[in-house]
Ligand code: UDP
């Protein structure tokens with residue numbers, strides 16, 4: 001079917017990351033970027049921005065209705081963050097392993113959330129959970145022109 005053929009074209013070497021407002025406020029942007037580069041991710045595109053409430057709602061649409069949703073939208077639109085399109089072989093899984101569990105109390109030693117997150121809500125970074133969502137999330141924040149670099 002068309003659906004099957006289309007899936008073949010979803011890239012498996014890209015993911016989407018956010019250095020969240022808590023980490024930017026704590027001046028951890030540089031240290032987290034260093035972790036990204038040392039873990040051999042290629043930064044395809046990146047920019048600092050302050051999400052509007054509407055942008056945060058659009059981005060986190062899948063969590064609408066969950067108990068933490070309102071707090072999440074308020075937090076993600078509370079200040080500047082850095083959005084990043086990252087490239088590496090098996091990028092989604094590699095990045096999830098690099099950031100660690102959602103709750104920093106459960107994050108393994110050496111992960112970004114273990115070292116920079118303060119709570120399950122204020123957890124320093126975002127990572128896509130699938131190749132399909134990675135492409136959607138990259139397209140949500142970056143234009144084709146911004147992604148054309150090497
Ligand atoms: N979150 C929260 N409380 C929860 C679960 C999630 O505040 O009980 C926030 C947290 O910032 C998390 C985001 O909502 O990163 C998205 O949740 P998800 O379950 O997708 O976790 P992630 O994919 O970020 O690890």
Ligand code: MG
Pocket residue numbers: 127128129
């Ligand atoms: Mg998630």
